[in-house]
Amino acid sequence: MRNKCVVGLDIGGTYCRMGxxxxxxxxxxxxxxxxxxxxxxKNFVNGLMAFIKSYINLHEKEYEIQAISMGFPSTIDHERKVVLSTPNIEGLDNVSIVDLYEEEFKIPVYINRDVNMLMYHDLEELKIPKGGVTLGFYIGTGFGNAIYINGEILLGKHGVAGELGHIPVIGNKKKCSCGNEGCIEAVAAGRYLEELCKTKFPETNIKDIYVKHGDAPEIIEQIEYLSIPIASEINIFDPHHIILGGGILQMEGFPRKLLEEFVVKHTRKPYPAYGLNFLYTLDEQENGIIGAGIYGHHRLTVANNKCYLATAD
Ligand SMILES: [Zn+2]
Structure with missing residues (x-):
């Protein structure tokens, strides 16, 4: 019997990963x-489709491919059918990608935000229970966030809940990739760190910035900025678990203790500030693919149960 699998995709601005x-x-x-x-x-949607098709052709003899599940660096509609907006990939705005691909592939197609896929991976990896509140913060080029409440990732009215990187900071005039001015992401995440490295520490390779300049006031300020959205969301949700991940936190010399201290400093005392449960994830390149696979299997199970209930009625 062939092993039952989902094709998982992690689509990023730079690389697409599939498995x-x-x-x-x-x-x-x-x-x-x-x-x-x-x-x-000049047609990303068709290019991606051809890429998936050739991958499936290569492996369908050996595996029973049940669904395709894709994470996008985008906002996704509430029904999880349309990619709404993708600042870093041309041709991925307002695309009904689920309908298009299901018509072509004749199997279920599922989509979600890339950061939600990372969280699906980490919830399994860290064995986090379904009950309670878990907050995920993924700091890379941008500032990713996902909110998991009582066994579900929060979607919100339009499906775009968790755009935490775009909370505004008074006095910050920097333009953000989302089009707004003054988003915290523009002074806290990787894009800003690169800029800081170029202007303040031009002789330093960015990968050594925390090792060589961890005690510089500019770096300490960046870490404090990073703590602001994290502390804000902790103040709102009083979470059971806090997942911290993403490329910036994996950099050599990244001051985790200092970040945690700033988060506690800006969180309400005594609670939720005391006893915060910080969990760090390993930023493996495959996490997004595996998370997409987990989400795909989850959606298939839900769909199968619905069929079963409908037949039982
Ligand atoms: Zn923004």
């Missing part, structure tokens, strides 16, 4: 390509 994920969350045949390469004929 087969089975029900035990095991990954097979991971594959990576440059996102730009999928935009050959």
């Amino acid at each position: 087969l994920v089975d029900r035990m969350n095991r990954l097979y045949h991971p594959y990576i390509c440059n996102t730009m390469d999928l935009n050959g004929d």
